[in-house]
Amino acid sequence: MKLLLPEALRAELEARVRAAAPGADLAWYDDHARPDQDVSDVDVLMRWWFDAQTLNGLVEQLPSLRWLHIPRAGVDNSLVSAVMARDILITNSAGIHAAPIAEFVMLYVLDHAKQAGLLRSSQAERRWVGRQVQLAELTDKLMLIIGLGQIGQAIAARAAAFGMRVVGSRRSGAPVPGVSRVLADGAWRQMLGEADYVVIAAPLTPQTRGMFGAAELAAMRPDAYLINIARGEIVDEAALIDALGRGQIAGAGLDVFSTEPLPAEHPLWGLPNVFVTPHVSWLSPEIRPRTISLFVENVRRYAAGEPLRNIVDKHAGY
Structure with a gap:
C-alpha cells in the first residue's frame, strides 16, 4: 500500500x-x-x-x-x-463542514429577521432608530431546506432550536430529526409559496445545475428570503438579480456564486437586500x-x- x-x-x-x-x-x-x-x-x-x-x-x-x-x-x-x-x-x-455552515445559515436568517445591517449602520451614524426598525421573530416561521444531507440536517437542527418549522427534501424521502415533512425528488417546489426562508444545500450535479430559476423565484412569497450555501451554479443568477431588483422576493443571503471571486463590478454587490459573503461559511479552526x-x-x-x-x-x- x-x-x-x-x-x-x-x-x-x-x-x-x-x-x-x-x-x-x-x-x-x-x-x-x-x-x-x-x-x-x-x-x-x-x-x-x-x-x-x-x-x-x-x-x-x-x-x-x-x-x-x-x-x-x-x-x-x-x-x-x-x-x-x-x-x-x-x-x-x-x-466536517456541517456545523460552521449551519451556523452561518442562522447568521443570514437572524440578520434578515433582526435587521442587523440597519442596526449596525445606525450605530455608525450615531442615529437612534428606535421603533422605526421593523423586526421579526423566527418562532413558527417556515424554513424549506433543499438538500437534507449532513449540512442540511445540521441546518434543520439549528432552525428547529429557534422554534422554526422545517420542511426539507432529500432523494430518499426518509425522515430526518427536526424536520416535520421530508419531500422526495423535486417535490420541494410545491412548498415555495409557503416558506419564509428557502435554503439551498444540495450538491452541484447535472440535475441540480440551474434548477433554481425564474419559475422557482416567482413561486416564492414576496416576503420570503433565499439562502444559498451550496454552489452558485444551482441558481440562475440573472433571474435572481432580476427578482431581487424588482422586489419579487425580500432578499437573499449568498455565500456562493457562479464566478468566484465575485467580480467587483457584479450587480449583486450593490443590491441593498442582499448579504454577500465570500464563500467562507465553511471556515472554522x-x-x-x-x-x-x-x-x-x-x-x-x-x-x-x-x-x-x-x-x-x-x-x-x-
Missing part, C-alpha cells in the same frame, strides 16, 4: 497514517502537486487545495490509483476525466483536524479491508 499525500500536512499526517497503516509507503507532493518520488505504484491519493486541471494531471501520473480522498463535501470539480475514466473509489469529507481524522480513519479501514466512510457515487455526483 502506497499513499501520496500533501506535504503541507506532513507534520500532522505522517505519524498518524503510519500508525493507522503500519508498513505503508508514503510519498509527498508539494504545493504545485509535484511528487517527491516515483508514484507509478501509488494506490491512495489525498487531494488538497489545487484546481481540477492540476488534479487531472496528477491522477494521470498514477496508473495504480485505487482510492481518491477529497477534503471537501462537494465533488463537482474532482470528477475530472482521468478519474471518471477509471475504476477509482472516491471518498469525500461530507459532514476545527475543519483541518476533522479532515485529517476522517482521512486517517479511512486509511485504517482501507488497510484492514473494512468499508470506507463517505463513499461517493461519482456518477450521481455526491
Whole structure:
C-alpha cells in the first residue's frame, strides 16, 4: 500500500497514517502537486487545495490509483476525466463542514429577521432608530431546506432550536430529526409559496445545475428570503438579480456564486437586500483536524479491508 499525500500536512499526517497503516509507503507532493518520488505504484491519493486541471494531471501520473480522498463535501470539480475514466473509489469529507455552515445559515436568517445591517449602520451614524426598525421573530416561521444531507440536517437542527418549522427534501424521502415533512425528488417546489426562508444545500450535479430559476423565484412569497450555501451554479443568477431588483422576493443571503471571486463590478454587490459573503461559511479552526481524522480513519479501514466512510457515487455526483 502506497499513499501520496500533501506535504503541507506532513507534520500532522505522517505519524498518524503510519500508525493507522503500519508498513505503508508514503510519498509527498508539494504545493504545485509535484511528487517527491516515483508514484507509478501509488494506490491512495489525498487531494488538497489545487484546481481540477492540476488534479487531472496528477491522477494521470498514477496508473495504480485505487482510492481518491477529497477534503471537501462537494465533488463537482474532482470528477475530472482521468478519474471518471477509471475504476477509482472516491471518498469525500461530507459532514466536517456541517456545523460552521449551519451556523452561518442562522447568521443570514437572524440578520434578515433582526435587521442587523440597519442596526449596525445606525450605530455608525450615531442615529437612534428606535421603533422605526421593523423586526421579526423566527418562532413558527417556515424554513424549506433543499438538500437534507449532513449540512442540511445540521441546518434543520439549528432552525428547529429557534422554534422554526422545517420542511426539507432529500432523494430518499426518509425522515430526518427536526424536520416535520421530508419531500422526495423535486417535490420541494410545491412548498415555495409557503416558506419564509428557502435554503439551498444540495450538491452541484447535472440535475441540480440551474434548477433554481425564474419559475422557482416567482413561486416564492414576496416576503420570503433565499439562502444559498451550496454552489452558485444551482441558481440562475440573472433571474435572481432580476427578482431581487424588482422586489419579487425580500432578499437573499449568498455565500456562493457562479464566478468566484465575485467580480467587483457584479450587480449583486450593490443590491441593498442582499448579504454577500465570500464563500467562507465553511471556515472554522476545527475543519483541518476533522479532515485529517476522517482521512486517517479511512486509511485504517482501507488497510484492514473494512468499508470506507463517505463513499461517493461519482456518477450521481455526491
